[in-house]
Amino acid sequence: MYERRIRRGAAVLDRMRPGWRARVDVDELDVSSLELCVVAQVYDVPWYAAADRYRDALVALGAPRRSRWLRSRWAVRHGFDLPNFLLLPPPRATYRRLTDAWRTYLTTTTSEETHRGEAASHVRGAA
Numbered sequence: 001m002y003e004r005r006i007r008r009g010a011a012v013l014d015r016m017r018p019g020w021r022a023r024v025d026v027d028e029l030d031v032s033s034l035e036l037c038v039v040a041q042v043y044d045v046p047w048y049a050a051a052d053r054y055r056d057a058l059v060a061l062g063a064p065r066r067s068r069w070l071r072s073r074w075a076v077r078h079g080f081d082l083p084n085f086l087l088l089p090p091p092r093a094t095y096r097r098l099t100d101a102w103r104t105y106l107t108t109t110t111s112e113e114t115h116r117g118e119a120a121s122h123v124r125g126a127a
Contacts, residue, residue, distance in 0.1 A: 001097070002079055002102075005079035006102055023041055024038055024041045026107060029041070031080070031099045038102060039054060039075075042057070043056075061078075063075060082094055082098060
């Protein structure tokens with residue numbers, strides 16, 4: 001369900017933050033938390049500045065700086081967050097599914113597999 005988004009996010013992290021996988025504690029991973037999500041762990045986002053540092057980390061990875069809405073869409077497209085409908089946060093169970101998908105991805109793939117998967121999806125998209 002989230003594999004393509006996660007692959008896209010992992011490819012960006014591979015390009016922008018080589019070695020990022022070693023910084024992620026899979027057991028502590030929680031995509032719903034601005035302190036324990038993949039981006040927060042890779043960028044060492046502290047709890048006391050979580051919202052600002054998370055935003056800055058997304059921008060450093062390539063998300064738009066000026067538009068919160070576009071930045072949110074970018075994060076969703078890269079598997080770092082879930083869409084909010086009517087400004088309501090997604091249900092906790094949905095975040096658990098995304099977190100579990102990241103855990104599975106991180107424990108079953110390598111950076112090289114990410115790049116092969118991204119290249120294959122570009123080829124399929126071009127056809």
